[in-house]
Amino acid sequence: MSDDTTTDATDIRRLDEDTVARIAAGEVVERPASAVKELVENSLDAGADSVDVTVEDGGTELIRVADDGDGMGEADLRAAVRQHTTSKIDGLEDLESGIATLGFRGEALHTIGSVSKLTIRSRPQGDDGVGTELVYEGGDVVSVEPTGCPAGTVVEVADLFYNTPARRKFLKTTATEFAHVNRVVTRYALANPDVAVSLTHDGREVFATTGQGDLQAAVLAVYGREVASSMIPVEADGDELPVGPVESITGLVSHPETNRSSREYLATYVNGRAVSADAVREGIMGAYGTQLGGDRYPFVALFLEVPGDAVDVNVHPRKREVRFGDDDAVRRQVDSAVESALLEHGLLRSRAPRGRSAPEETRLEPGGNGGSTGRPATTDSSIEEGEATDPRGRTTGPDSATELPEPGDAGAESEPESTAPGNLGTGPESAPPSDDPTPRVEERDTVEESNADAPRGARSVEERTATDPETAPDRDDDPTGPEDDVAPGADDDRERRFSGPTEQRTLGGEAANGEGTEFETLPALRVLGQYADTYLVCEAPDGLVLVDQHAADERVNYERLREAFADDPAAQSLASPVELELTAAEAEAFESYREALARLGFHANRVDDRTVAVTTVPAVLEETLEPPRLRDVLTSFVEGDREAGAETIDALADEFLGDLACHPSITGNTSLTEGSVVDLLSALDDCENPYNCPHGRPVIVRLEDGEIEDRFERDYPGHRG
Template identity: 80%
Template sequence: MSDDTTTPEGTDIRQLDEDTVARIAAGEVVERPASAVKELLENSLDADADSVDVTVEAGGTELIRVADDGYGMSEADLRTAVRQHTTSKIAGLEDLESGVATLGFRGEALHTIGSVSKLTIRSRPREADGAGTELVYEGGDVVSVEPTGCPAGTVVEVTDLFYNTPARRKFLKTTATEFAHVNRVVTRYALANPDVAVSLTHDGREVFATTGQGDLQAAVLSVYGREVASAMIPVEADGDELPVGPLESVSGLVSHPETNRSSREYLATYVNGRAVSADAVREGIMGAYGTQLGGDRYPFVVLFLDVPGEAVDVNVHPRKREVRFDDDDAVRRQVDAAVESALLEHGLLRSGAPRGRSAPDEARLEPGGSGSGSGGRPAAAGPGQQDSSSSSERPTSREGDAEASDGESDDTDAVDSQAADAEPAPASPDSDEGARTDDARATDSTDDGSPTTDDAEDVTADAPRDSSTAGAETAVEQNNQVAEPTTDPDSSSDGSARRDEADSSRRFSGPTEQRTLGGEAANGEVSEFDSLPSLQVLGQYRDTYFVCESPDGLVLIDQHAADERVNYERLREAFADDPAAQSLASPVELELTAAEAEAFESYREALTRLGFHANRTDNRTVAVTTVPAVLEETLEPERLRDVLTSFIEGDREAGAETIDALADEFLGDLACYPSITGNTSLTEGSVVDLLAALDDCENPYSCPHGRPVIVRLEEGEIEERFERDYPGHHG
């Protein structure tokens, strides 16, 4: 050990040797094959390449080869490039603070990759005649440098990744999972650079290849397929077209709302050409779509944000995949406005509709609107019209939509109470056939059957009343009887003040007698369970949570999570022997993206085990012949795409991608779809039946995804919150 690493006497603190430091640093930059692919691909793009060919074997664990026709390097360049912290892309701190224009800039890629692999680089400058140079670098040491014949540009080959760090190699996932990460990286940069011909080959099979002709739509066609490419619409907004904020422009492509997936996988966002993830950008995109997408559905997006270098920090993460903006809220508003404008221009947004073009024409009642019928009812917005609130006022997340809806409920109830005993108002002659009135309102539903946020508390007045809504309607009627009549909010300048005064008079004015979910007087019956505590059902909170009394306090139960757990264990038992399946009358062809097509080959056996039988008809298309029959439902063939996504998404334990493990994860997802959703009014009997079924479960305390089913509030905690434990208190 050299003098500068000698440990002084009297201390256990020592300076690490260079080899150890290099391997630690490599772990920060190169955590898996996709990390190495990303660094090498960025180098090729920074070298002004017109074409980049990426080849991997065994998901990149055995071989990574990135070949480009860029500037190339001389022998002196190669010898310097593999040293730590050497780069031609910045000169110092000044360049870093003024905004980095290149994709790479840390000067770590080749050195750190070579520290944990066997690295061979062949390169020749564009302007040089004759031979190029080959440099072999293993485990952090230069093994050889010699002339070689090669075309202009650079070829980097990485073999035996993590051969000298077995602990890191042990944590690599299966080939399918590792390749999914590689595919994601190459796809992102292929879409970001449509003027560069990018190809990806895995185990000798070409996964995709872009043309390099500068056509973004053509690049989307190459990586996602014709179906997705034809559903993409352009986004183009800059200058005065955007709200105030740091972004100079927003451009790219977004899909029709009905062309979507169950994963964020296909949200490709870029800041100054760099593929990054940023919560503000994602929230802006999803806020623009609003309720047009069902729960947990995401569109296809290729979106480019241009921002001055001083307004964004790209030096946040060692792998440069995250950025930080000076003003996240402003970025969110700007992205929301740009995407929403494009969707509106193409007629893909409808007020309150659950989906895109396939949504039926409808109108939406807005509290406080101008009167258009008897009783001063608000006017209904026509189909396709924008909500009365501006994009900057709309919540930018689905959670925000729910909060906004809750805030409007008092106004809606006031309108309801005014017309409670009135005759149904005739529809306006010029109104849409699907327009809603207070006496005939259709409840929108999302893809999974749950009501949309805006209409979660609407009920259909002219439908037959049944026990499932009796409790909710009884409560509404009781409240309406004590509410002060209100006038048309727009009939006088102080209309809103009168409405607020009327709402205030209603608060806490309902009957105080304890009632069951069915509206009857509570009988005090307590249900006894084996696993769950003894419970007396008191009611529902927001038609989403059961409120129960237990011997030692209160219990809140998430009805969706509870039903999901019950369905999951039923499915697991049913699939233990032989999964029920339904043969289709005729095969259904599905076009897959490049990632889905690769996953299909890896997970075909798992799909068959679950009841999906499908055969590949060409490189990107499969024909589905059989689908699973889940409880009382038969899954749509299109769900096969979601299954593939669930297989390859996220980091799982090494070796966990067995057929049984994959099947179990899928059953957890399937259990969600037939389960009772939030915002669903239930009868007392059905609540007790669900609790009894939950009590029979192996694990009644969490849903199959790990969310809690039950939250307990002990009596002591409640008393403490009300400060009933202070000295001398005897109440």
């Protein structure tokens, strides 16, 4: 078709350049922090030794980024504000071979200037003449004239989104917007410890790094002494890493006990670029394993060097995400590097739970008893000299609390096993009948830890056996399972796995009758069991109901908390004030949310720029919160995804109650008795909204009879009934 084809009869039209520019700006400049990111990257690409960032009102009124980099002359300035102009790359070949600079799209100054009043003053290094000032408003060059200025570049962004009111309307509070700005500047301060980076908000210096090339000193500047002193160096490359695209991994990670309730402080970099990558984050969290709770995150500044052709940085308009050619390999490499660093400093125990040797640490020699001697032979592993492992893989030796049982020693101890998914009973007492030849799947060891914190009858096996002897297994009355070849000394273990009463019991110890329970809001439910020790499986009159036990308990706790805080929250005065050191971001948020903190029962006074003294803490659910939880409250306030204008004190307090309700709630991977399940469902039925947790997740999933029949195609001719 000819390009000259008339378009008079069509509704499709070409957008004018101003509209196109504003649409593009919306992709690149989402909020003040987006503009700060682009400008700081330009300063670093210009070879600056110092970068000073100043913002007012969270960056909505003013952003100023000043550097001592290469600087620009008049011709460079005029070209820099045009669309798709850059000095970073020449073409597609540079894009595909790997990008060494932080910026490369050629959009930053043009798009920022399209939605703000932009002023740039710059003078090239070594030029003794005057500099140049360019004013760019709403996408148009307003003026270009000589000006006196130091070598380098100063960019001022005033009245951001003044000509796009819809975008400005959806900005968050000043504290939230500044938190995003702080995150960006912090990321690049840590990535470039040889550059002196400072951040000032509303005339107050938030932090300033020295620029002396010391990463630990940079961490000290942005996070404080407490965090800096807990950081552990990570350094791995070459043969020290599993096979994968990452050539080296360096940086710092924190002691497991130094953590926060947010991912805010997971700073990860690929080839010097601050990015978010699931594979990297999952590798870090995998290395910590169970040393951190499911809702806690360490402080991290981790740098990955990856060949340019193994990572794609051109997958996001704001360049904050990357894509690897092999995510799984990257995950393994990061996990290995971080775990090795933590192990070297004695901060992690072996991956093997309860002292058992990990599979890769042992090998079985051919021999009797079905091809095994029953005694693993050690290889080049982490087992210390003088140690051995018993037939179940437990490490023994001079420092071990467990002696290696001799063959035929019937008195050898064995470890209790947790219940398999699908059983309401917990622990070995709920083992399948002895005539069931199918071995039970052993649960992970974290079940025992979860039980320790879980309320409502989620007691551990040992607790229930000790307090209720009737539920303890009577091995003399139950036959063992099928005779299999087992390692010497494992007879007790086999009995524990295949024996035990099968009758379910309620919390009161009575036999559970399995009858349905009538509710006022919820449908009548008959408890069938648990799936994966996480979901309650119930039969309803018209189908099957799955209940997320954590979400259900979270809803119950939230409504209890909300009722308790309806008037004046119960608070506990501390015998003496507890001083807390805050990070730069937390300290800045403290001023904005002090009233909200007091509304919850946290009373604190500022000692200095980074320290507060907590005098009163909330007392909730028969528990007095620890003073450090104040940091988590600040985080929940700042990170809340609230609509603009809704950040009232009551709304902030309510949002934290939702987060607070999560912690004492029954966790997943927790086995429950039928009685505790019915209690939980009864409490859920009393809730104002039993169908969603306070964070909006569903509590109940319903599968109607018709849907189940459709899935099994029971309407197929000749197959009904």
